[in-house]
Amino acid sequence: xxxxxxxxxxxxxxxxPGMATQLHETSAVSPPVWPxxxxxxxxxxxxxxxxxxxxxxxxxGVNTGSAGLMQALLVCGARENQIIGVVDGSDxxxxxxxxxxxxxxxxxxxxxxxxxxxxxxxxMLRDNNFSLVLLDLKLNPQxxxxxxxxxxxxxxxxxxxKTSTVFVIFTPCLLVKxxxxxxxxxxxx
Amino acid sequence: MFAVIxxxxxxxxxxxxxxxxxxxxxxxxxxxxxxPLVIEVNSSALAAGVETGLTANQAMARCGNLRLKSRSDPCxxxxxxxxxQVAYHFSANIEATARGTCxxxxxxxxxxxxxxxxAWGIKILDSLATFQLAGQMGFAxxxxxxxxxxxxxxxxxxxxxxxxxISVLPLSVLAPPLAIGNILDLWGxxxxxxxxxxxxxxxAERLGEEGLELFNSVLTDSARPLKLVTPPEFFxxxxxxxxxxxxxxxxxxxxxxxxxxxxxxxxxxxxVTGELILEFGLASGEKIQRVFKVPAPTNDVEILCRxxxxxxxxxxxxxxxxxxxxxxxxxxxxxxxxxxxxTTLRNPNQFSExxxxxxxxxxxxxxxxxxxxxxxxxxxxxxEMPRFDATTPxxxxxxxxxxxxLRRFRPVVPAVLDFREQKPIxxxxxxxxxxxxxxxxxxxxxxxxxxxxxxxxxEWDIQTVAGVHLRVFRSTDGDFIEGIYD
Numbered sequence: 001x002x003x004x005x006x007x008x009x010x011x012x013x014x015x016x017p018g019m020a021t022q023l024h025e026t027s028a029v030s031p032p033v034w035p036x037x038x039x040x041x042x043x044x045x046x047x048x049x050x051x052x053x054x055x056x057x058x059x060x061g062v063n064t065g066s067a068g069l070m071q072a073l074l075v076c077g078a079r080e081n082q083i084i085g086v087v088d089g090s091d092x093x094x095x096x097x098x099x100x101x102x103x104x105x106x107x108x109x110x111x112x113x114x115x116x117x118x119x120x121x122x123x124m125l126r127d128n129n130f131s132l133v134l135l136d137l138k139l140n141p142q143x144x145x146x147x148x149x150x151x152x153x154x155x156x157x158x159x160x161x162k163t164s165t166v167f168v169i170f171t172p173c174l175l176v177k178x179x180x181x182x183x184x185x186x187x188x189x
Numbered sequence: 190m191f192a193v194i195x196x197x198x199x200x201x202x203x204x205x206x207x208x209x210x211x212x213x214x215x216x217x218x219x220x221x222x223x224x225p226l227v228i229e230v231n232s233s234a235l236a237a238g239v240e241t242g243l244t245a246n247q248a249m250a251r252c253g254n255l256r257l258k259s260r261s262d263p264c265x266x267x268x269x270x271x272x273x274q275v276a277y278h279f280s281a282n283i284e285a286t287a288r289g290t291c292x293x294x295x296x297x298x299x300x301x302x303x304x305x306x307x308a309w310g311i312k313i314l315d316s317l318a319t320f321q322l323a324g325q326m327g328f329a330x331x332x333x334x335x336x337x338x339x340x341x342x343x344x345x346x347x348x349x350x351x352x353x354x355i356s357v358l359p360l361s362v363l364a365p366p367l368a369i370g371n372i373l374d375l376w377g378x379x380x381x382x383x384x385x386x387x388x389x390x391x392x393a394e395r396l397g398e399e400g401l402e403l404f405n406s407v408l409t410d411s412a413r414p415l416k417l418v419t420p421p422e423f424f425x426x427x428x429x430x431x432x433x434x435x436x437x438x439x440x441x442x443x444x445x446x447x448x449x450x451x452x453x454x455x456x457x458x459x460x461v462t463g464e465l466i467l468e469f470g471l472a473s474g475e476k477i478q479r480v481f482k483v484p485a486p487t488n489d490v491e492i493l494c495r496x497x498x499x500x501x502x503x504x505x506x507x508x509x510x511x512x513x514x515x516x517x518x519x520x521x522x523x524x525x526x527x528x529x530x531x532t533t534l535r536n537p538n539q540f541s542e543x544x545x546x547x548x549x550x551x552x553x554x555x556x557x558x559x560x561x562x563x564x565x566x567x568x569x570x571x572x573e574m575p576r577f578d579a580t581t582p583x584x585x586x587x588x589x590x591x592x593x594x595l596r597r598f599r600p601v602v603p604a605v606l607d608f609r610e611q612k613p614i615x616x617x618x619x620x621x622x623x624x625x626x627x628x629x630x631x632x633x634x635x636x637x638x639x640x641x642x643x644x645x646x647x648e649w650d651i652q653t654v655a656g657v658h659l660r661v662f663r664s665t666d667g668d669f670i671e672g673i674y675d
Contacts, residue, residue: 059675062657067594067675075588083534083577092596094672095559095570099587103559107575109547110555110599120547127543129534138675139596187656 031180034132034166036076038069045069046183051164053180054157058171059138064185066138066170071098073168077132078102085109085130089117090139114144118152125159125167135169145175153178190295191332191412192306194276194313195339196268196324199289200260201229203268206321206450208258215256218245228260263427263514268322271454273420275316278457279309284332284415290339292332294415303328303347310345319453332413333406337362337381355407356382365403369396381407422460424451425516433472433509437501440513444501445494447515452488455519461486462493463520467500470512477506484537486520492538499545534577544574565636566644567671568597593674595660601669606661613649613661618670627652650674 031050038045042065049055059066070086070093077084078099084106086093091110095103107130111117114137121135137145157178160167169176176182196202201217214234218225225245237252249255265288272291276283282294300306310326317324327338329348338346338354340362348354358381360373378384384392385407393401426447434440444467455461465481481496534540547556557572604618612628630649637643648662648671658674 062655062673062675064675065594067596068592071588071594075586079586091555091599092672094568094595094597096561096568097592097594100561101586102588103561104575105577106558107544108557108559108572109551111551116551119550123543123546123550127536127539129536129540129543139673 032164036073038072038076041072042069044183044185045072046181049073049166049168050181051166052161053167054153054160054176054178055166055168055181055183056171056174056176056179057168057183057185058174059185060173061187063187066185067094069185070134070136070170073132073134074098074102074106078105081105082131083107083129085124085133087111087117087120087124087133087135089114089135089137092136092139114140114148118148121156121167122159125156125163125165128163128165130165132166133168135167137175138170138172140172142173145171145173148175150177190300190306190328190330191335192280192293192295192310192326192328193286193332193335193339194272194291194293194317194324194326195336195342196272196289196317196322197340198229198231199268200265201231201258202289202322203264204258204261205231206264206268213256214239214252214254215258216245216248217258217260218248219260225257261429263429263512267426267450268320270420270425271320271322271450272317272324273418274424274454275313275320275457277420278316279313282415282417285418286332286336290336292335292415295328303349306347307345314344316457320450330412332415337407352382355385356380358382360384363403363406366399369400369403372396422519423516424454424519425514426450427512427514429512430510433511434513435509440501440510441494441498443513444497444515445490447513448490448493448497451515451517452490452493455488455517458519459522460519461488461522462517464518465493465497466514466516466518467497468512468514468516469506469510470514471506471508472511473508475507477504484534484541486522487538489538492542495542496538496545499542499549503549540577565634567634567646567648568599593658595672596675597672598670601662601671604661604668604670606663606668613651616651616653616659616661616670620670621653621655621657624654625651626654 032052033048034051035048037047057066057069074084078101082105086106087109089111091112093108095108109120109124111120117135117137121133124130124133153176156167201215204217205215212233214237215231216227216234216239217229219228227239227241227243227245227248230239230241234252234255237255239248239252239255245257269285269288272289273283273285276291276293280293280295280298282296284292286292300309306328310328314324314326325339325342325344327335327340327342327346327348329335329338334348334351337358338348341358360379360381363381365373373384385404389404392404428443452462462483463486464483467479467481469477471477479500481500483493483496487493544556554572558575559570560573562569562571602618602620604616606613607615613625615624616622628649628651631647633647635645644664646662646664648660650658650660652658660671660674662669662671
């Protein structure tokens with residue numbers, strides 16, 4: 001290894017303590033996950049979600065079951081007494097379908113636009129009181145979603161990487177750049 | 190044994206707490222008279238030749254860079270509160286003797302030795318100094334003597350030998366009536382000791398009842414009982430702005446200073462902030478008051494300041510601000526231990542601030558915990574601010590795994606439904622248009638027929654030819670798409 005490489009690694013280790021600078025360091029610890037065991041309900045639903053990272057649930061088309069998956073996650077979170085934040089990008093959550101015990105653990109932010117939803121998500125992730133945050137952009141117009149700069153997602157990812165928050169983003173198309181986990185939902189009919 | 194805390198130039202010190210002048214010469218003028226006279230001066234002004242009793246013009250002529258201040262009742266009220274609360278921290282038996290003067294009883298405090306009294310006094314004066322109040326203390330066996338000692342102390346004086354003390358005590362500290370003062374001056378009597386040496390009978394004979402009162406104020410043997418007071422657990426800082434305030438930054442600076450002062454006062458008596466009460470007086474005469482409950486009582490100035498800042502960033506007033514008051518309702522510190530299965534907020538104050546910011550972003554009523562209203566009317570709920578600490582773990586949660594979830598359109602989307610044999614067969618709307626291939630319904634519901642809010646509707650679940658599943662309904666206002674099944 002050249003002296004320049006060694007110096008660069010030393011410099012990076014000094015500037016970013018805790019960052020992996022060698023390949024073997026990255027594989028030592030598996031990233032933390034939240035086990036949800038949902039695949040028994042629907043085949044394409046996940047069994048675990050990454051903590052401290054962005055998870056994108058792409059629900060392209062209709063009848064994908066994304067609203068059902070969202071409800072399932074809310075129920076799982078509430079059963080574990082988690083405090084759940086829902087950033088509702090188009091104010092579409094049907095709260096009447098949820099059990100009052102789920103609602104009592106739910107902090108619901110009813111947004112009217114994509115920028116509003118992203119700002120709200122930013123605030124909630126900075127808060128560090130929520131163990132599960134859902135950002136629902138499924139019904140927002142794709143033309144608006146395409147205008148979201150990629151830097152936003154990297155910023156959100158940087159916000160939660162030091163936390164144990166599970167952050168799930170529901171999108172109608174591939175959108176999130178900095179995601180660690182992506183779940184593709186397709187029409188079940 | 191008694192102790193007296195005396196704050197010289199109290200009105201001036203009270204005003205300068207909010208506007209520190211450093212070493213600059215400052216004089217306080219009595220703004221109520223037509224020809225304002227200097228009533229109090231600081232040491233720099235005194236050194237420059239400014240004395241009490243001069244007119245403002247005379248004072249300015251003697252000292253060109255003299256700053257003139259007027260008395261402020263809100264500032265004096267706050268300073269008096271501080272004085273009493275600090276005193277109460279050191280003795281349970283205190284009396285508000287006069288403006289800037291507090292008498293403390295030392296009974297039961299084990300402060301017989303002079304060194305112990307001096308050490309105790311230094312602690313009290315240090316506490317006052319943290320609130321920008323410079324005090325003096327006197328210790329004596331009667332309240333009157335302790336007050337006299339406090340007035341000449343530098344900064345602490347313990348009266349052990351009465352004769353020795355009064356022999357050098359200037360007569361002016363007794364504040365004799367003008368006529369008696371003039372007579373004693375003519376007699377060449379300049380100290381209290383010389384005055385006492387005249388003898389009680391001689392004073393009574395020559396100076397009458399007023400002279401005897403003056404004599405007894407020094408030589409009384411019986412200690413008068415104190416009019417005990419208990420300072421309220423309500424802490425206020427107030428300011429009347431000299432110039433109207435129209436922007437946020439100066440307010441934040443003042444509020445931060447207020448919070449520093451108030452939290453220090455609370456820390457002295459081992460309490461924390463439970464509630465903040467912010468009040469503005471506008472130039473138009475209007476008053477705005479807002480109460481902030483602190484979710485996790487604290488004395489952290491940063492947290493409290495952020496709470497106020499979040500509110501102020503969205504505040505719009507109809508007129509500039511001329512008066513500001515910040516009060517704190519104190520409470521006991523509540524301990525909290527996080528459990529293994531954590532159910533409460535990690536940082537309630539941070540959460541409260543986030544909720545306020547989200548409410549400012551999205552609007553009030555759009556942020557919080559949804560609570561279903563007790564009605565059959567669809568999509569009826571209200572939003573409440575959460576109390577996550579109040580929920581209990583281990584509850585049964587009902588959830589139908591096979592139910593189809595709905596995404597609602599808020600507001601509902603107007604549509605036109607074509608019917609055949611009382612079933613919708615075609616839909617047109619801004620979202621979609623097409624034949625309906627499958628329907629379930631109608632599901633008829635109505636309610637509140639007994640008042641003006643009555644409602645009624647026929648609801649269908651439909652599947653369009655494109656495979657989209659929708660919930661539609663017909664009411665007296667027309668046809669609508671309520672949501673999409675997903």
